[in-house]
Amino acid sequence: MTHEDPAGSGQHPPTPPRRIRVTAPIVRARRAPGQPVAREIAEQSEVGQVYVRSLIRSQLRLAVVVAVGFLLILLAFPLLIAYVPGLEQAEFLGVPFSWLALGVGVYPIILLSAWLHVRAAARNEARYLDLVNDA
Template structure:
């Protein structure tokens, strides 16, 4: 039996896989982690893509909904149309818009991860 209890048990672990695979390479990833100017540029580009995706969907929403009150005001005799459109026809497009945006946003993020992970 060894006298020093510290020698008795040793935890053996491998080096973290990720750091081994990436060490020695130039990677955008490091730039982001270390918050260099270049890293900020990467983050800014992601923000800009995401903001663009959001604004495009928002523009579609405005275009879809914005003119409706004008239409209803211009054609007061079209009461049934107003009931139909406002009551039942707007929800499905809203959900579709939301799904479209989520797909775009997730794809943007995947692309970004691929870019900075150098895969």
């Protein structure tokens, strides 16, 4: 398919410029004295990669700890109901206590876990930024 000029001048419309993707170069050198760590991270050098991996590992460790803690508390509900005598037959406003514990009592645990995770993740990131800015 050809583009034709409606005025009939025979000139083709200009072709749009080709897109160019700009990326940071990968540098495999040791950190030079006095070179900021932020630049190391942006250039994806070995030193920068160590800092980023450290942040990722600390965030992953935090997520695993919070998830395991949440699951342990969640598993404690059925165990509590099964092993505390009379708790299975207990009712509150005609609703069995076990339903309330598993259906309603879980949400405060979820909110507390989420709040603790966000707070600790922000603290990890702040430490990372301090480390990057101080180095």
